[in-house]
Amino acid sequence: MPTSTLPPGPKGHFLLGVLPEIRRDELDYLKFLVREYGDVVFLRVVNHPVFILSHPRDIEEVLLTNYSNFVKSVFLRESQALFGDGLLTADGKAWVRQRRLLQPSFHHERVAAYSRIMVDHAERLLGAWQDGETRDVFDDMIRLTMEIIAQVLFGNDLASETAQASAALRVFFEQFDERFGLYLLPEWLPTPGNIRYRRAIRRLDDLLERVIRARRSNGHDSGDILSMLLRVQDEDGSRLSERQLRDEMMTLFFTGHETTALALAWTWHLLSHHPEVQERVYKEVRGVLGERAPTLEDLPQLRLVDAVIKESLRLYPPAYGIVRQAVKDCQIGGYTVPAGASLAIFPWSVHRDPRYFERPEEFVPDRWADGLAKRLPRCAYFPFSVGPRVCIGNTFALTELALLVPAIVRRFQFRPAPGYRVHVNPSLTLRPRPGVRLVLKKR
Numbered sequence: 001m002p003t004s005t006l007p008p009g010p011k012g013h014f015l016l017g018v019l020p021e022i023r024r025d026e027l028d029y030l031k032f033l034v035r036e037y038g039d040v041v042f043l044r045v046v047n048h049p050v051f052i053l054s055h056p057r058d059i060e061e062v063l064l065t066n067y068s069n070f071v072k073s074v075f076l077r078e079s080q081a082l083f084g085d086g087l088l089t090a091d092g093k094a095w096v097r098q099r100r101l102l103q104p105s106f107h108h109e110r111v112a113a114y115s116r117i118m119v120d121h122a123e124r125l126l127g128a129w130q131d132g133e134t135r136d137v138f139d140d141m142i143r144l145t146m147e148i149i150a151q152v153l154f155g156n157d158l159a160s161e162t163a164q165a166s167a168a169l170r171v172f173f174e175q176f177d178e179r180f181g182l183y184l185l186p187e188w189l190p191t192p193g194n195i196r197y198r199r200a201i202r203r204l205d206d207l208l209e210r211v212i213r214a215r216r217s218n219g220h221d222s223g224d225i226l227s228m229l230l231r232v233q234d235e236d237g238s239r240l241s242e243r244q245l246r247d248e249m250m251t252l253f254f255t256g257h258e259t260t261a262l263a264l265a266w267t268w269h270l271l272s273h274h275p276e277v278q279e280r281v282y283k284e285v286r287g288v289l290g291e292r293a294p295t296l297e298d299l300p301q302l303r304l305v306d307a308v309i310k311e312s313l314r315l316y317p318p319a320y321g322i323v324r325q326a327v328k329d330c331q332i333g334g335y336t337v338p339a340g341a342s343l344a345i346f347p348w349s350v351h352r353d354p355r356y357f358e359r360p361e362e363f364v365p366d367r368w369a370d371g372l373a374k375r376l377p378r379c380a381y382f383p384f385s386v387g388p389r390v391c392i393g394n395t396f397a398l399t400e401l402a403l404l405v406p407a408i409v410r411r412f413q414f415r416p417a418p419g420y421r422v423h424v425n426p427s428l429t430l431r432p433r434p435g436v437r438l439v440l441k442k443r
């Protein structure tokens with residue numbers, strides 16, 4: 001029975017709401033809120049009303065059943081400086097059009113064609129790794145996945161500039177985290193942080209604009225996504241404008257490498273702490289591949305690799321939070337959600353809910369062996385979200401992970417570096433801080 005009373009939740013500071021608690025330790029605070037107040041929690045961030053939803057039934061309502069009642073949230077405003085109105089941040093009719101234009105680039109057959117690029121880049125990276133050295137493998141995974149997506153999007157046109165792009169993105173993230181703490185400060189203030197933030201975005205803008213302009217003027221079809229987007233026409237014959245092209249390419253460049261790099265880095269972190277699982281994975285990979293690199297045809301046989309990837313995405317979902325804003329009043333979980341309120345959904349905490357996962361905090365890939373994925377409620381495990389706004393790169397990412405994990409495991413073993421400790425940093429994505437420092441041992 002719907003009620004007009006608000007769900008339970010913390011009172012928070014009269015001006016800042018729960019912003020100070022979020023700043024202190026967002027994930028720990030989230031755990032506390034869900035334990036203390038249950039499946040629907042109400043709180044304020046500064047003066048903005050937020051409902052946190054943790055029940056799969058309510059999550060499905062927002063992301064799937066009643067999705068048209070929700071848009072992307074005000075909390076995405078910060079990331080819009082980078083993505084503009086690209087697919088991740090767009091809403092309404094514009095989003096429908098963009099999704100229709102981009103979807104063909106991510107069909108199964110297209111992704112299959114990218115698989116060679118994925119494995120070739122991995123082999124090149126491994127050629128540079130030395131037996132016994134200690135490395136920040138998160139850095140390496142960022143470089144690897146960035147080189148792959150750069151080639152898929154731009155052919156070879158960005159190849160010599162990925163280091164620059166990566167440096168600019170590092171600055172963007174540092175300042176993004178800073179800015180969230182300064183929520184009340186206007187963006188236009190010329191603080192040193194704001195200046196660095198804008199400069200990083202401008203550098204990325206310049207890089208992409210240069211490549212797009214050059215391609216437009218030489219008209220060369222390199223068979224990559226940029227060529228495809230320069231050609232596509234909507235049903236009414238219209239094409240993407242200069243600005244739209246920039247926003248889509250920036251969105252895909254970022255979403256196409258950051259989350260996959262995180263999934264890989266968290267997988268190496270987990271395997272380095274579970275040497276017995278790492279050995280079993282190695283045996284499986286050797287048994288299937290022998291001396292060669294993996295191909296798409298091998299993937300159905302790499303069952304443990306698949307389970308390890310699922311478990312890693314369960315414990316460390318790179319897109320750890322999904323936020324929507326109600327466009328009109330609605331009922332969710334027995335409560336009235338007013339128009340304008342945000343709904344925050346955290347795969348991070350739902351994936352650790354003991355109602356759906358035994359020993360939820362533990363890394364147990366074997367839990368996926370007997371069809372668990374099919375038995376779970378639809379929104380108890382959803383690293384790529386669900387519904388019409390499900391990740392467009394879902395198949396791309398799962399293929400990339402399924403190829404890169406065996407490609408790397410067959411050549412190297414990982415151990416935590418002495419004194420290594422990692423903190424989970426819930427930034428725009430779920431990032432390891434200061435990195436993932438591991439010792440490599442050649443197989």
Ligand code: HEM
Pocket residue numbers: 087088089099251252255256257259260263317318319322323383384385388389390391392393394396397
């Ligand atoms: C392990 C890797 C990945 C994870 C965990 C992931 C997760 C997600 C999630 C949860 C969303 C929904 C966000 C929301 O609705 O607020 C999303 C959207 C999106 N993802 Fe991914 N993603 C991954 C890889 C990729 C890749 C490789 C690409 C592109 C090549 C990509 C492109 C996008 C785009 C463009 C959207 C927006 C889709 C839309 O709103 O229509 N992602 N992703």
